[in-house]
Amino acid sequence: xxxxxxxxxxxxxxxxxxxxxxxxxxxxxxxxxxxxxxxxxxxxxxxxxxxxxxxxxxxxxxxxxxxxxxxxxxxxxxxxxxxxxxxxxxxxxxxxxxxxxxxxxxxxxxxxxxxxxxxxxxxxxxxxxxxxxxxxxxxxxxxxxxxxxxxxxxxxxxxxxxxxxxxxxxxxxxxxxxxxxxxxxxxxxxxxxxxxxxxxxxxxxxxxxxxxxxxxxxxxxxxxxxxxxxxxxxxxxxxxxxxxxxxxxxxxxxxxxxxxxxxxxxxxxxxxxxxxxxxxxxxxxxxxxxxxxxxxxxxxxxxxxxxxxxxxxxxxxxxxxxxxxxxxxxxxxxxxxxxxxxxxxxxxxxxxxxxxxxxxxxxxxxxxxxxxxxxxxxxxxxxxxxxxxxxxxxxxxxxxxxxxxxxxxxxxxxxxxxxxxxxxxxxxxxxxxxxxxxxxxxxxxxxxxxxxxxxxxxxxxxxxxxxxxxxxxxxxxxxxxxxxxxxxxxxxxxxxxxxxxxxxxxxxxxxxxxxxxxxxxxxxxxxxxxxxxxxxxxxxxxxxxxxxxxxxxxxxxxxxxxxxxxxxxxxxxxxxxxxxxxxxxxxxxxxxxxxxxxxxxxxxxxxxxxxxxxxxxxxxxxxxxxxxxxxxxxxxxxxxxxxxxxxxxxxxxxxxxxxxxxxxxxxxxxxxx
Amino acid sequence: xxxxxxxxxxxxxxxxxxxxxxxxxxxxxxxxxxxxxxxxxxxxxxxxxxxxxxxxxxxxxxxxxxxxxxxxxxxxxxxxxxxxxxxxxxxxxxxxxxxxxxxxxxxxxxxxxxxxxxxxxxxxxxxxxxxxxxxxxxxxxxxxxxxxxxxxxxxxxxxxxxxxxxxxxxxxxxxxxxxxxxxxxxxxxxxxxxxxxxxxxxxxxxxxxxxxxxxxxxxxxxxxxxxxxxxxxxxxxxxxxxxxxxxxxxxxxx
Ligand code: SF4
Ligand code: SF4
Numbered sequence: 001x002x003x004x005x006x007x008x009x010x011x012x013x014x015x016x017x018x019x020x021x022x023x024x025x026x027x028x029x030x031x032x033x034x035x036x037x038x039x040x041x042x043x044x045x046x047x048x049x050x051x052x053x054x055x056x057x058x059x060x061x062x063x064x065x066x067x068x069x070x071x072x073x074x075x076x077x078x079x080x081x082x083x084x085x086x087x088x089x090x091x092x093x094x095x096x097x098x099x100x101x102x103x104x105x106x107x108x109x110x111x112x113x114x115x116x117x118x119x120x121x122x123x124x125x126x127x128x129x130x131x132x133x134x135x136x137x138x139x140x141x142x143x144x145x146x147x148x149x150x151x152x153x154x155x156x157x158x159x160x161x162x163x164x165x166x167x168x169x170x171x172x173x174x175x176x177x178x179x180x181x182x183x184x185x186x187x188x189x190x191x192x193x194x195x196x197x198x199x200x201x202x203x204x205x206x207x208x209x210x211x212x213x214x215x216x217x218x219x220x221x222x223x224x225x226x227x228x229x230x231x232x233x234x235x236x237x238x239x240x241x242x243x244x245x246x247x248x249x250x251x252x253x254x255x256x257x258x259x260x261x262x263x264x265x266x267x268x269x270x271x272x273x274x275x276x277x278x279x280x281x282x283x284x285x286x287x288x289x290x291x292x293x294x295x296x297x298x299x300x301x302x303x304x305x306x307x308x309x310x311x312x313x314x315x316x317x318x319x320x321x322x323x324x325x326x327x328x329x330x331x332x333x334x335x336x337x338x339x340x341x342x343x344x345x346x347x348x349x350x351x352x353x354x355x356x357x358x359x360x361x362x363x364x365x366x367x368x369x370x371x372x373x374x375x376x377x378x379x380x381x382x383x384x385x386x387x388x389x390x391x392x393x394x395x396x397x398x399x400x401x402x403x404x405x406x407x408x409x410x411x412x413x414x415x416x417x418x419x420x421x422x423x424x425x426x427x428x429x430x431x432x433x434x435x436x437x438x439x440x441x442x443x444x445x446x447x448x449x450x451x452x453x454x455x456x457x458x459x460x461x462x463x464x465x466x467x468x469x470x471x472x473x474x475x476x477x478x479x480x481x482x483x484x485x486x487x488x489x490x491x492x493x494x495x496x497x498x499x500x501x502x503x504x505x506x507x508x509x510x511x512x513x514x515x516x517x518x519x520x521x522x523x524x525x526x527x528x529x530x531x532x533x534x535x536x537x538x539x540x541x542x543x544x545x546x547x548x549x550x551x552x553x554x555x556x557x558x559x560x561x562x563x564x565x566x567x568x569x570x571x572x573x574x575x576x577x578x579x580x581x582x583x584x585x586x587x588x589x590x591x592x593x594x595x596x597x598x599x600x601x602x603x604x605x606x607x608x609x610x611x612x613x614x615x616x617x618x619x620x621x622x623x624x625x626x627x628x629x630x631x632x633x634x635x636x637x638x639x640x641x642x643x644x645x646x647x648x649x650x651x652x653x654x655x656x657x658x659x660x661x662x663x664x665x666x667x668x669x670x671x672x673x
Numbered sequence: 674x675x676x677x678x679x680x681x682x683x684x685x686x687x688x689x690x691x692x693x694x695x696x697x698x699x700x701x702x703x704x705x706x707x708x709x710x711x712x713x714x715x716x717x718x719x720x721x722x723x724x725x726x727x728x729x730x731x732x733x734x735x736x737x738x739x740x741x742x743x744x745x746x747x748x749x750x751x752x753x754x755x756x757x758x759x760x761x762x763x764x765x766x767x768x769x770x771x772x773x774x775x776x777x778x779x780x781x782x783x784x785x786x787x788x789x790x791x792x793x794x795x796x797x798x799x800x801x802x803x804x805x806x807x808x809x810x811x812x813x814x815x816x817x818x819x820x821x822x823x824x825x826x827x828x829x830x831x832x833x834x835x836x837x838x839x840x841x842x843x844x845x846x847x848x849x850x851x852x853x854x855x856x857x858x859x860x861x862x863x864x865x866x867x868x869x870x871x872x873x874x875x876x877x878x879x880x881x882x883x884x885x886x887x888x889x890x891x892x893x894x895x896x897x898x899x900x901x902x903x904x905x906x907x908x909x910x911x912x913x914x915x916x917x918x919x920x921x922x923x924x925x926x927x
Contacts, residue, residue: 266864274864387859394860401863402707403687410687410705488864 002185003108004115006101008172009182009215010222017226025233032237033245037292039326042334044285045267045275049253056252059369063251069367073299079132086126086162087244093119113193120194123166130159144298144316150240151296157232158241164225170200171218175211177201243295247368250293253286254369260360261522261569263377266487276382279340280325280333283375288330290370291323300362300372305599306355310615313355315362315372321347322375344379350388353379355612358483358604359564364595373483380485393484396608401489404475404496406608407445411472414439417450418469421457426468432505433468435460435538436530438520440513441476442640448647449640455669456512456535462672463548467510473500477511479519479565484605494524506530510538512665514565514639515603521570534566536576536638536664543582551673553584558662559632560587561622561646562597563639576638576664583671585636588629590622598622600645607641619649627658638664674728674822676719677784679775679805680747682706682737683795697891698765706739711790717854718820719788720751726822729753731782735762735771741875742866748873749865750858755873760880767888768796772804774880779809784846786827791815791850798888802850812843815850 007015062068067084071077096115100107107115133155141147173191176182191198204214236242258264266274267284275282300315301307307314325347333340344353353376362372383389389397399408418425428436437460443453460467475496482490501509509532511517521532533541542548560580566572573594580587592598601618611617623646626635635650637643646661684690684699685707693700719730731754732747734740744755758774766774779787787809792800806813819830825845832838832852843849906913921927 384860385862385865387861389860391857394857397860408687412688486862488862488867492863492867 001109002112002183002190003105004097004100004112005183006097009175009218011219014219014223014226017223022226022230022233025230029233029236032234033242036237036242037246037289039330039334040285040288040292043280043326043330044283044288045269045281047267047284047286049255049286052256055256056254059254060248060252063254063367063369064248067367069365069369072365072367075132076136076297079129079136082125082129083133083158084244086122086129089118089122090162090165113190116194120169120196123162123169124196126162127159127166130155130162134159142298144302146296146298154240157228157235157239161225161228161232164221164228166196166200167221168218168225169194169197171204171214171221173197173201174204174209175214175218177205178211178214240296243293243368246289246293247295250289251369253289255286255371255374259522260363261518261565263374263482263523266381276385277375277378278342278344278382280322280329280343281340282382283322283343283378287371287375287378288322288326290375291319291326293368293370294319294323295368296320297367299365299367300370303361303365303596303598305357305359305361305601305618305621308598308616308621309601309612309618311351311355311612312349313352315356318348318352318376319370319372344382345388348379350383351612353383354390354393354609355606356604357564357599357601357606357618358480359599360568361564361596361599364568377483377485380483381487382485384485384487389484390610393605393609396605397481397484397486397489400476400481400493404493405441405445406476407441409445411475414444414474415469415471417444417453418457418471421454421461423461425457426466427471428468428504428506429470429473429500431468434466434507435468435510436501436504436506436508437467437469438477438509438511438513438516439469439474440511440516440640442644443512444474446640446644449643452640452643452663452665453512455663456665459539459548459665459668459672463542465542465547468504468506470500470504475500477513477516477519479515479523480603480605480607482519482523483603484608494519498524508533508538510535512638512640512663514563514570515641518565518569534570534572534575534638536566536579537572539579539664539668540575543579548668548672550583550668550671552671554667554671556585556633556667557588557631558585558634558636558667559590559626559629560593560636560638561590561600561626561642562594563637563642564597564599564603566638567597568595576636579664580636580667583667585634585667588632590625590629592625598625600642600649602641602645607645617649617652619645620653622646623649623653623655623659627655632659634660634662634667636662636664636667674722674726674785675731675783676722676728676786676788677731677733677779677782678712678715678719678747678752678788679779679801680712680716680732680734680743680790681709681771681793681801682734682740682743683709683793686794692894692896697894699894701764706737708743709790709793711792711851713790713858714854715788715790715849715851716747716750716752717856717858718851719786721855722786722820722822723751728785731756731784733758733775733778733782735760735766735774735880736877737762744875745869745873746861746866749861749869754876756876756878758880759877761883762880766883767798767885768801768804769798769887770883770885772801772808773884774882775801776805776808777881778878779805785825786820786822786845787811787848788820788851789848791817791852797891800850802848806848809846809848811846811848813848813850814841814843816852817849818851818853819855820849 067081070080176186180186269275277283298316304315325343329341356376358373360373396406400406404411426433443449475493478490478493509520509530512535517532517534560576577587599618626632635646637646643661643663650656650659650661685705688703688705691700691703723730730752732744732752733756735758740757748755789802802815803813814829814831816831817829818832821828827843827845827847829841829849831841906916
């Protein structure tokens, strides 16, 4: 029976290379890797990321081994997986070979052949992957990739290693084909279990090289292969390939303690003082690990509305600046001497942080689960505490603190939009209601939105919904206040709203505002088991249950914009789509829809800030995306701020004749007849 | 350097103002008070001076609803001492009475500099600064938008209409009416204010006998009354012109 031959035709002296030198290289690798990563905990703050090991292990498999996020982009995904799996299999194969050689002999017969086939297949896959990666890197050159020498070097090194591996195998097969006694049990038929090796071997055979010549080429190629593996080991911790380790660690330690829609409160140090992130030392070890993990793939950059608009924010660059700062200042900081240089304001400018809409596209796209938004908000908290906010934002925050709304109007005006509504909307503070409608600032105060808000009330009334509002007891829910980094104000607003809500008897909260929805659902402490629904979900339920019956069939061709805080943050994609379809409209999707939806640019408090110099506003980009769709008449939104943002964008792009912005409720209202 | 900033709360114009039954005062029922914007600038200027050249900033204010929050916010911004004057302020006092009572307290504080807002929208009897200067026997300059302290002198920047700017030198102690701080009042995060609520102390001081002499007595207070109704003329140019000529004739000007 055919079996694996250890160190086939390799002189004994070289065995020491494999058994002594390579393990030493491995040790050097570990040492150098340790030298790099110790900075995480020597510089960064502690943070608990060890709980729930099984869930973490599952994430490791899903995102680190199977690489589902990497695969979400087909070409680069497949290319990456081919190479990465090559690595995994070669690693695994070497381990098996070692067991076979030094412990229990089991690589014989069919097992041996399958083993060979596996290695050979992955050799082809990896080589193909590397060639396609090179094509992408040197010919296609997508702008989101970092195209520097480090990556070229890694790619070349890996290519040569895999290729010399293939050559070694093929030379061995060529020699055996001439002298089958070199591997008992060998036959040309079995050679097809190593197809790539066997095909390449034909080349050597065609050259009619003598077994002696083949043997010596085989030896030197083997030596080259093994030496390069050693070089790879030693170099790895400081090459771009280090992400093999850091990425696995990063997905393992990714956050589990809260949903994406929930920010962590401000951390405290041992003295129970709040930690505002302004230097490297204030970041947690996990945030430093994020920096060391970034593969520079640029997927976050490509998805980022702030980057697309031409602001100074590039999420990839932001993460890399953390990494670079760590390797610049970390070693001195770790020694305990050396002051912590300002990270925020110096390495990362204020404007960069303020440009973020917290749309979450970067987090969603990142294949290695880097947590950009959390870091951005942490640093914004520092800016807020320092009073480094622009005038408009300052005005809005002051208004929110004083009046509970960003419009700077009295709370007594909050429910003014209800005046024409008959019968009067119930005051949920006075009588029990089934649905408590949390109206939100924009829907309440914005003059241009009162029509939409009134229509919402009308639809609810027509559906005989038992609902009420908080009238002047409502405050801004605080979602964006929190994302601006004004945590104290968020707490204050939340306390006031909680106090108002606590006095009411209701079953479910409903809101038209995805921002309020997100924070009420994910961040309000102990919602006392009250469900929180977005109106799209409620409408969907009412349509299904027959409570809402349409008398008119609309025939518009529409497209739908997923609000970030409804879609990406809370996964509500289908309810609004079902409602649109129930009204009879035909829904045509934009290229970027659902979790890939492009942000309108208003989130994260951006709506309260000075507008930066931009090439094109995100909302305008989005309108351009929509009008490219064939025959779309309406741009449907499910967020009050979106109505404002996109009506403006339609005007500023001069598309008033081509498309109208409609709130979901306007379609429903119309279909009710 | 010892800087004292007298601050007053004024009606917040976000709420609709209503006149009470007497017809001579605002109805306090719906009144919401807010820091006088110029006093806010005076506070900021005081803190800027302190940050630049050290010293102590004392905020002093007559008691009113919401005054504690204002004081804590000032403390969070960097004020060192917070003084609340308690007395018969309930029905509002004019600036003469306020200046007299402030002067008594401020004298004891022995300030080098008194910074006050140059005006307030409810000043009915002149602004506070000059009155205060008079009772304190100190020099006064108003409409100040920048201060540099140099030993026992202050150089102040003062803006005149038409874009003229003057730099004046004053001997300290002095009272300045601040029009604008050198930079807009900074944002104070709520958590800092909350922290100040826990750590800062409010000193209460009695405001002795309020004497409003010298100020006017209000006879009547009322909302602006609509003038006689205007007639809107619509139509094309010819129609409008005909109508205008008609009106001029009716009025006897043509
Ligand atoms: S959250 Fe959105 S705007 Fe902010 S960095 Fe990420 S992609 Fe850019
Ligand atoms: S942060 Fe993530 S998505 Fe962005 S470049 Fe780095 S690895 Fe890619």
